[in-house]
Amino acid sequence: MNEKYTVIDLFSGAGGLSQGFVQAGYKLLAGIDFDDAALQTYAHNIKGAKALKEDLFNEEVAIRNIEKAISNNEVDVIIAGPPCQGFSLTGSRDINDSRNKLYVAVVHAVQHFRPKAFMIENVPGMATLYKGAVKQQIINTFEDMGYAVTVTDSPLLAADYGVPQFRKRMFFVGYRKNLGYDYFKFPEPLLDAEHYIGTADAISDLPSLVDELGSEIMDYINEPQSDYQKLMRIDSDVIFNHVGTNHTKEVKWVISQVPEGGNHKDLPPGVGESRKFNEAWTRYHSKRPSKTIDTGHRNHFHYKWNRVPTVRENARLQSFPDRFKFLGTKTQQNKQVGNAVPPLLAQAVGLKMKEHLDSIKKVSKEVANEEVKQY
Structure with a gap:
């Protein structure tokens, strides 16, 4: 058996x-x-x-x-x-x-x-x-x-x-x-809806990248803060694919005005006019699961930081363990993560x-x- x-x-x-x-x-x-x-x-x-x-x-x-x-x-x-x-x-x-x-x-x-x-x-x-x-x-x-x-x-x-x-x-x-x-x-x-894993429980232990863009291989600098993070870290000593995106000041400014769990509908008049479709300017909510991860990386944003999620953060939201390393360019990596079955x-x-x-x-x-x- x-x-x-x-x-x-x-x-x-x-x-x-x-x-x-x-x-x-x-x-x-x-x-x-x-x-x-x-x-x-x-x-x-x-x-x-x-x-x-x-x-x-x-x-x-x-x-x-x-x-x-x-x-x-x-x-x-x-x-x-x-x-x-x-x-x-x-x-x-x-x-x-x-x-x-x-x-x-x-x-x-x-x-x-x-x-x-x-x-x-x-x-x-x-x-x-x-x-x-x-x-x-x-x-x-x-x-x-x-x-x-x-x-x-x-x-x-x-x-x-x-x-x-x-x-x-x-x-x-x-x-x-x-x-x-x-x-x-x-x-x-x-799990039932009351016990779903939110984005913070999934990715809050990963480096914020506020003062750096990260790299393809990084050390853990925080202890795991949830059982889910402990699960994702099994057999992993380093963080792969945690590379940030170098947004313009204008994009960061627009993102900063989107409330947690909000989207383009929550922006002030005249702000973020270039993107007005359903998923545009969506900021994740820390206490709820993310929206469906897609093959791009332009429309969904970190629940706290004013940037799109990294490949590793999206991989976490897809339930790939940290030991799973994505190869290719960052665009190819995003496509691989978005196309995958969790x-x-x-x-x-x-x-x-x-x-x-x-x-x-x-x-x-x-x-x-x-x-x-x-x-």
Whole structure:
């Protein structure tokens, strides 16, 4: 029962899903993506896994190369976070439209490797696309392939699982029917709204950068001030990626007038006129989780200091441990953090999937033993 299930991660990016599954006790065989900087980050952090640059639009070649790279190891679980781009609906049981290439890559990988289970993550909008028909199409496709598929009734909220961020994601989880699996049940929330982790509990111990811009490697100068900070610091002796942004005096002046938890609507008339969209000039609230971390860094600001969060601060808000180092330029690092699935959210789903796999394995073993006795 202590065996580690093997996993490949399609559209892995820097490795948010993979990191969560490592924390849940899985063995990652490979992460597959087409972004060089993200793959460098993946290779640096997900030890023992291959970081493979493959064009998943050309899934036949990609699958062949993946199989070669993992040395024909059995794949127990496939996880994937394909972008929702250009999705078309051609029929209730036909996902193989050429415009759906990114999802087709996952379908073909599951067809080829026949894992015990798979998990697909995506944005909440996928659930209502074409009035829910796309969601049903995905379910039908995998059901027809012999998998019992469960979809989140409503998107999972990262804050419910210990992530200091209001980020919602939907998940599809499937188990191979011929192994006797029942339908999967998603993990219950670990926290309620009164106990969500706020941004101060997430990042208050990191250097303020008021008198400096920081650097790619810094020493801790403060003791951890919350249980969450203690968790993020495990196995870490230094702070990576804590580099500030050199704002103009005007930008700092505008930020200074945004109250904690406020945005552009709270600015005086005539101030900050260049940005007036929904997320513009948003200052985090110290006692509440952050807004969804995006791939840029221009619109959200530290709850206390008059600057955008650093890559490390955003990584903390995404629940990446401090030992997880992001490589590439600062722009590439921000993109990697923003595109990632929060590891603690992935861990919660991964643990529940592992529990399901273990229970089925136990039942299968008991049935086999009974058959032997009868014989």
